[in-house]
Amino acid sequence: MSYIKFFDTTLRDGEQSPGVALNTQQKLEIAFALAKLGVDIIEAGFPITSEGDFECVDRIAREVRGPVIAALARTHKLDIERAAKAIEPAERGRIHIFTSASDVHLEYMLRKTRAEVLAISEEMVTYAKTFTDDVEFSAQDCMRADPEFVYQLVRTAIAAGATTVNIPDTTGYGTPQDYGALIRSIFVNVPEARGVSVSTHCHDDLGLATANTLAAVENGATQVEVAVNGIGERAGNTSLEEVAMALYTRRDHFGHDIGINTRELYRVSRLVSRYTGMLVQPNKAIVGENAFAHEAGIHQDGVIKNKSTYEIMNAELVGREAGVLVMGKHSGRNAFRQRLGELGYVDLSAEQLNELFKQFKELADLKQNVTTDDLRALVENEIVKVAETYKLDHLQFQSGMGGMTPQALVRLRTPAELLEATATGSGPVDAAYKALATLAPIPFELESYDLKAIGSGTDALGEVTIRATADGRTLYGRAISTDVVHSSVLAYVDVINKLAAGVGRAKVEAKAVTMALP
Ligand code: KIV
Ligand code: ZN
Numbered sequence: 001m002s003y004i005k006f007f008d009t010t011l012r013d014g015e016q017s018p019g020v021a022l023n024t025q026q027k028l029e030i031a032f033a034l035a036k037l038g039v040d041i042i043e044a045g046f047p048i049t050s051e052g053d054f055e056c057v058d059r060i061a062r063e064v065r066g067p068v069i070a071a072l073a074r075t076h077k078l079d080i081e082r083a084a085k086a087i088e089p090a091e092r093g094r095i096h097i098f099t100s101a102s103d104v105h106l107e108y109m110l111r112k113t114r115a116e117v118l119a120i121s122e123e124m125v126t127y128a129k130t131f132t133d134d135v136e137f138s139a140q141d142c143m144r145a146d147p148e149f150v151y152q153l154v155r156t157a158i159a160a161g162a163t164t165v166n167i168p169d170t171t172g173y174g175t176p177q178d179y180g181a182l183i184r185s186i187f188v189n190v191p192e193a194r195g196v197s198v199s200t201h202c203h204d205d206l207g208l209a210t211a212n213t214l215a216a217v218e219n220g221a222t223q224v225e226v227a228v229n230g231i232g233e234r235a236g237n238t239s240l241e242e243v244a245m246a247l248y249t250r251r252d253h254f255g256h257d258i259g260i261n262t263r264e265l266y267r268v269s270r271l272v273s274r275y276t277g278m279l280v281q282p283n284k285a286i287v288g289e290n291a292f293a294h295e296a297g298i299h300q301d302g303v304i305k306n307k308s309t310y311e312i313m314n315a316e317l318v319g320r321e322a323g324v325l326v327m328g329k330h331s332g333r334n335a336f337r338q339r340l341g342e343l344g345y346v347d348l349s350a351e352q353l354n355e356l357f358k359q360f361k362e363l364a365d366l367k368q369n370v371t372t373d374d375l376r377a378l379v380e381n382e383i384v385k386v387a388e389t390y391k392l393d394h395l396q397f398q399s400g401m402g403g404m405t406p407q408a409l410v411r412l413r414t415p416a417e418l419l420e421a422t423a424t425g426s427g428p429v430d431a432a433y434k435a436l437a438t439l440a441p442i443p444f445e446l447e448s449y450d451l452k453a454i455g456s457g458t459d460a461l462g463e464v465t466i467r468a469t470a471d472g473r474t475l476y477g478r479a480i481s482t483d484v485v486h487s488s489v490l491a492y493v494d495v496i497n498k499l500a501a502g503v504g505r506a507k508v509e510a511k512a513v514t515m516a517l518p
Helices: 024-037 051-063 077-087 103-110 114-129 147-160 176-189 191-195 209-218 240-249 262-276 297-305 333-342 350-366 372-383 428-437 484-500
Strands: 005-008 041-045 068-074 093-100 135-140 164-169 197-202 223-226 391-398 407-413 418-424 445-454 461-470 473-481 513-515
Touching: 005 197, 005 240, 024 041, 024 051, 024 262, 041 051, 041 077, 051 068, 051 077, 068 077, 077 093, 077 114, 093 103, 093 114, 093 164, 103 114, 114 135, 114 147, 135 147, 135 197, 147 164, 147 176, 147 191, 164 176, 164 209, 164 223, 176 191, 176 197, 176 209, 197 209, 209 223, 209 240, 223 240, 240 262, 297 333, 333 350, 333 372, 350 372, 350 445, 350 461, 372 473, 391 428, 391 484, 407 428, 407 484, 418 428, 428 484, 445 484, 461 484, 473 484
Parallel strands: 005 041, 005 223, 041 068, 068 093, 093 135, 135 164, 164 197, 197 223
Antiparallel strands: 391 407, 407 418, 418 513, 445 461, 461 473
């Protein structure tokens, strides 16, 4: 099995992501994490661009051990000298020189002929070799360049001493087939390329960076340039974790070894996301929030029976917690029972489970994800038989247009007394809830309020579900009535009763206006 080197450019190309600026300490920490992850080369920066960049490369070269430390340079003497100086303290340092290959770059950016670019490349690779043996040569935009010119550049760079030749698809233009074919054609047209590392560097403008990189590996590339979470210019670079896990999971297909310690992948991803401020999309392969989460009932059922039904790799293998069952509207009864079991509710009767599953489905219709807290609240509400200490005795409200302030009066009856309050609000429900808040035995936060019509006519029942938290615990109140203000108030009273019954807090004291019982 041959070995594929991982060249990480999170700190250089990755830092070129719009809006990203890492300080020296953050870069150093990421570099340590990359070394622990087992990357072979860390591209630490582009020293000529600023004093700060120089200092970062220098610090990483001084302090990080294990990977080769690379610094980027244009085909300019001064760039090369700064890069050489910055990597000097490294155990092993690399100068990475780049020019361009496509006519559009030569004409508008370099303003040079092909012959001039070849001559400068030869001269600068030779110059870089006077500082270090390890010189990488890149020609930007190879995928849109004349392949004959790419061969000439590769031939020239190798003859001048380059030990790695990189074939960037700078604009993310390639497809797996034509990028793979370009890499293969290099070995055919420049046989001396077999004696050096041929490297990939793909951008993700068409979402093909990982596919293109893997196609290049299939066609003989031995180094992959990647960035954690796929960050980088525009749509980003090839994502390190995707290539690592593809090569690892499908080693039957690719047949290569890698030095990546896959169990570090998630940790490094989180670190880079935190420091760069670039959030990882939830459905991102390997490191996204949902990458190992199962929601559909059929999937959950399969995973409960045997993980391999829907998981091609274990979450633990990339340093994450085992795959999770996400409770949502697609979840099935089996997953629901399993999740309740995981939460410690193992003694529920068949009837309780049936009733809870029904309530869970209703709730999942209202909410995208039913959280663990929600599930606990459902079960506790079901298993705690709540006495109706507080009963709605009277409700009166007024609302209308033309400057009328919505107002509500509510009266609650307890075995010992009558409690009454009035309030105004932005509407009758708001006014009633403000009044009720003064009567609640324990203050609580109203987290959500949902109103659902049961039926389609104007006489439809209005079902109100509210979620409240008190003392860190979550409670639900639910009620149905043809009058939505009435059902809203009943749902609130439901919560008050649960609080009084100790679902929220043990000791309950009635407050507000106390009236003699009639
Ligand atoms: O995208 C690119 O071509 C680059 C080079 C500097 C390697 O980042
Ligand atoms: Zn790039």
